Amino acid sequence: MTMPVLEGVTCNECPIRHRAVCARCDDDELGKLEGMKTYRSYKAGDVILWRGEPLEFVASLVYGVASLSKTLEDGRTQMVGLLLPSDFIGRPGRTEIEFDVTATSDVTLCCFDRAPFEALVNDTPHVAQRLMELALDELDAARDWMLLLGRKTAQEKIATFIDMLVRRSHSEPSEVPGAIPLPMTRDQIANYLGLTLETVSRQFSALKKRGVIDFTDRHHFQIIDNEGLRLATGDDSDPALAG
Amino acid sequence: MTMPVLEGVTCNECPIRHRAVCARCDDDELGKLEGMKTYRSYKAGDVILWRGEPLEFVASLVYGVASLSKTLEDGRTQMVGLLLPSDFIGRPGRTEIEFDVTATSDVTLCCFDRAPFEALVNDTPHVAQRLMELALDELDAARDWMLLLGRKTAQEKIATFIDMLVRRSHSEPSEVPGAIPLPMTRDQIANYLGLTLETVSRQFSALKKRGVIDFTDRHHFQIIDNEGLRLATGDDSDPALAG
DNA sequence: CGTGAGATTGACTATATTCAACCCTAGTGG
DNA sequence: CCACTAGGGTTGAATATAGTCAATCTCACG
Numbered sequence: 001m002t003m004p005v006l007e008g009v010t011c012n013e014c015p016i017r018h019r020a021v022c023a024r025c026d027d028d029e030l031g032k033l034e035g036m037k038t039y040r041s042y043k044a045g046d047v048i049l050w051r052g053e054p055l056e057f058v059a060s061l062v063y064g065v066a067s068l069s070k071t072l073e074d075g076r077t078q079m080v081g082l083l084l085p086s087d088f089i090g091r092p093g094r095t096e097i098e099f100d101v102t103a104t105s106d107v108t109l110c111c112f113d114r115a116p117f118e119a120l121v122n123d124t125p126h127v128a129q130r131l132m133e134l135a136l137d138e139l140d141a142a143r144d145w146m147l148l149l150g151r152k153t154a155q156e157k158i159a160t161f162i163d164m165l166v167r168r169s170h171s172e173p174s175e176v177p178g179a180i181p182l183p184m185t186r187d188q189i190a191n192y193l194g195l196t197l198e199t200v201s202r203q204f205s206a207l208k209k210r211g212v213i214d215f216t217d218r219h220h221f222q223i224i225d226n227e228g229l230r231l232a233t234g235d236d237s238d239p240a241l242a243g
Numbered sequence: 244m245t246m247p248v249l250e251g252v253t254c255n256e257c258p259i260r261h262r263a264v265c266a267r268c269d270d271d272e273l274g275k276l277e278g279m280k281t282y283r284s285y286k287a288g289d290v291i292l293w294r295g296e297p298l299e300f301v302a303s304l305v306y307g308v309a310s311l312s313k314t315l316e317d318g319r320t321q322m323v324g325l326l327l328p329s330d331f332i333g334r335p336g337r338t339e340i341e342f343d344v345t346a347t348s349d350v351t352l353c354c355f356d357r358a359p360f361e362a363l364v365n366d367t368p369h370v371a372q373r374l375m376e377l378a379l380d381e382l383d384a385a386r387d388w389m390l391l392l393g394r395k396t397a398q399e400k401i402a403t404f405i406d407m408l409v410r411r412s413h414s415e416p417s418e419v420p421g422a423i424p425l426p427m428t429r430d431q432i433a434n435y436l437g438l439t440l441e442t443v444s445r446q447f448s449a450l451k452k453r454g455v456i457d458f459t460d461r462h463h464f465q466i467i468d469n470e471g472l473r474l475a476t477g478d479d480s481d482p483a484l485a486g
Numbered sequence: 487c488g489t490g491a492g493a494t495t496g497a498c499t500a501t502a503t504t505c506a507a508c509c510c511t512a513g514t515g516g
Numbered sequence: 517c518c519a520c521t522a523g524g525g526t527t528g529a530a531t532a533t534a535g536t537c538a539a540t541c542t543c544a545c546g
Binding site: 185186187197198201202204205218 | 523524525526527
């Protein structure tokens with residue numbers, strides 16, 4: 001996947017213009033952000049921010065996938081968030097973060113220096129409101145994930161994960177139709193779902209064997225049986241309710 | 244536990260005056276809230292709000308403990324939040340909620356009708372900011388809980404739960420010194436920790452047998468070995484870092 | 487004093503983990 | 517061009533942890 005070069009791109013041409021923190025801004029407000037923004041790029045695997053590190057900038061994710069993760073002293077790690085394009089990194093009123101932020105794929109961020117951005121938030125209600133919405137969306141997502149982590153079986157976790165990917169990935173027109181990218185290693189998926197990588201692998205195989213999904217290669221799959229997938233998530237006991 | 248009667252109490256006498264959504268309000272702003280508020284009480288076990296139900300009011304929790312929970316179709320349930328005094332119920336811009344809200348103990352809420360409250364939020368930055376802080380605090384708590392649900396052992400979950408109770412419960416002066424109330428049944432604790440009630444019971448017994456905690460009765464305990472408790476949470480591998 | 491909800495404990499089981507071997511496949515260098 | 521390598525992925529066998537089912541206990545309350 002080639003990463004588009006963004007230097008010099010105006011906000012109006014930005015792919016996340018209508019979903020990111022700037023979504024509700026009018027032309028005037030957008031102008032202010034335009035003057036503040038800088039782009040940063042990261043290679044897959046790079047750490048974007050370390051837990052506890054002072055936060056120099058906040059940012060919107062433009063391209064790629066990033067993850068938030070927490071680690072216990074003995075090395076067990078749990079992903080606590082998955083950032084897709086238009087998601088926001090950083091938060092008003094906090095100077096450090098409680099988790100590591102890592103580039104899962106190659107990533108491009110649209111960055112703002114923290115202090116001036118906060119000043120702008122204070123007198124731009126459109127930005128403040130959108131920030132609140134984004135935080136509440138994250139909270140909803142976190143709570144759904146708590147249900148998954150606490151109560152779902154390995155099979156249901158995998159099915160839910162696939163289902164979420166399908167819903168959230170605005171499939172690029174460039175991609176093969178029906179082929180959905182799996183932008184993480186088995187190990188990363190395991191850390192997201194609270195499983196081991198072996199269990200992740202086994203459950204993918206099981207879903208494939210059952211004819212629910214199929215892999216074109218290890219990082220692209222298709223849904224064969226949408227109904228079966230929904231059922232496997234554990235969210236619907238009644239098949240009639242699905243879809 | 245007798246529930247104090249609050250009708251007619253002014254905001255300045257309110258026990259959560261400096262922590263709730265009104266924390267940053269000046270006297271003028273407080274006056275507006277004062278005119279809008281009504282108190283509601285619930286018995287332990289009452290459902291305060293059902294998932295999906297249109298949200299008539301928002302509220303601050305004044306006394307008691309309430310819980311947010313999600314349930315799968317087949318009945319498995321997971322608590323996704325625990326509300327203690329000063330926590331807020333409801334959110335700007337949403338007319339319904341994604342989880343059930345239940346009174347865990349007897350509860351008193353300070354309620355505001357949703358529409359007028361939202362209007363007030365829009366031109367009271369002190370309230371809007373505090374609401375944002377509360378949302379971000381909840382997000383942090385949710386993420387810590389994801390680490391617990393996804394990666395901790397039953398023993399670590401129980402130890403972490405106790406540790407959280409100790410930190411969050413502003414122990415009432417009326418209580419026996421050192422006796423910490425356990426304001427939930429084993430079943431509710433299990434739903435919070437992603438365990439079964441039997442496992443919760445066994446792990447409490449194990450911690451007691453190890454001399455870490457002791458029960459005065461089933462709903463009051465004390466910490467015997469603080470160091471041991473911290474170690475059992477899994478958060479510190481190095482005992483020297485604790486405390 | 488009897489009742490019933492909640493809690494504890496035990497025996498057995500199931501699910502996911504651990505440990506380990508082996509398999510792809512893309513990238514590298516001879 | 518092919519062989520080698522290394523990182524990621526798959527699969528199998530044994531194990532451990534928490535879940536299930538069930539009996540018993542405790543205690544607050546009528």
